[in-house]
Amino acid sequence: MGASAQPSCGPPTPRDAEGPFYKPGAPKRSSLAEPGAKGERLLLSGTVYTRDCKPVPHALLDFWQTDEKGDYDNAGFRYRGQMLADASGRYRLETVLPGEYPGRPRHIHVKVQAPGGRVLTTQIYFGNSGAPAKLTAKVAKREGALQAVFDFVLQ
Template identity: 45%
Template sequence: MRGNRPTRRAVLRQWLALPALPAALALSAASAPGAERRLVPTPACDDREDTTPSQTEGPFHKPDSPMRHEFVPEDAGGQVTLVGLVLTPRCRPVTNALVDIWHADPDGAYDNDGFRFRGHQFTDPDGRYWVRTLRPGLYGSRTRHYHVKIQPEGGPLLTTQLYFPGEARNGDDWLFDPALVMTMAEVGDGELGRFDFVVDV
């Protein structure tokens, strides 16, 4: 039952309370009794991980977005809380990396006049980021996606996109890359997503 699932806020508190490497298991709270399915823990690091694939930024990026974690009010319905790590290829957390996220609104439109569903932040000392937002809508031939830019201090810029599992349009979108699919789970008051970025520094 939905009432037995942990809330996004409770899982986020657990996530932020853990150091970076044990945080690979932080979202197992989504497997509490009544949860429909759990988020799969991040695989253990081997000697060297492949870097996250890059993708086009598209035509709707805007510089100078506000610094924030929350794109929607606390009481907004249908929320997605996205969490993850920024890591080096040797699985060390990247501190103070820029994480810039933007996406279409639920109707598939981008705010090109203001900064709705746009924002940036910097990873914490354990390489973590998080954002509270909504599922983006569909437009044109594109499947559902978030846009992301990651840049370590003094390092190269990664521009990429993140995708939702199980979307009907994934197979028809020529940009879709299964390596960029988020892990998703339902929680008591919305959805929880996870994606870890691996970047050169």
């Protein structure tokens, strides 16, 4: 197969607003769920791809979201964390379903960056929120937890 016959992962994942609550320097971790958190457990996973559908090994993912009540932690780093995708571009985040806050559907903010690449800043939405389909994770309930799948396509 020539390069022109490579499968396409479709257009790059759209950007979305960073919003006012990003804080650099979140701890490296794959679980944001606080001990005793009352929010519904959510497992968000997927793969980071290039435009020609190759996985991006060790992409950096920097997540931030509200707690189940819709509040950001602006003093500390609750519900904020960074991780690296594995050698196959896969990532897996354990968290809770973020709350709604006035004027916004539930969402998780994320910055995704291939090693040495440009930063994609966007937001992931859930269910029938009115948000763009290209930014909406597929969600299923399995083994008592919400399992959401979202793949990124980097520019």
